[in-house]
Amino acid sequence: MPWVYLLIAGVLEIVWAYSMKQSQGFSRLVPSFITLITMVGSFWLLAVAMRTIPLGTAYTIWTGIGAVGAFLVGIALLGEPVNTMRIAAATLIASGLILMKVSSS
16 A cells, blocks of 8 residues: 555645646645645655655655656646657656666565
């Protein structure tokens, strides 16, 4: 179950990053509220997952899910650029997440 909590925490990190962007520097109420609520949920689930999963593994996977997810959301929803170097960087991050998970089993 800790891995499920960690995955959900990572997804919430993507949501809060996107809603933070939509809040325009916390000047819009609804996206700002969504940012704060999902931040709290993400941190709480990360903390729960860390009861079992080692710090280095949990934190690396949590930030990696957020980084790759935010990258994909940026492309899909915000029209951010797609190029070979950005895809290679995201692929390396995802590869690191897989290696971190496999090495912690």
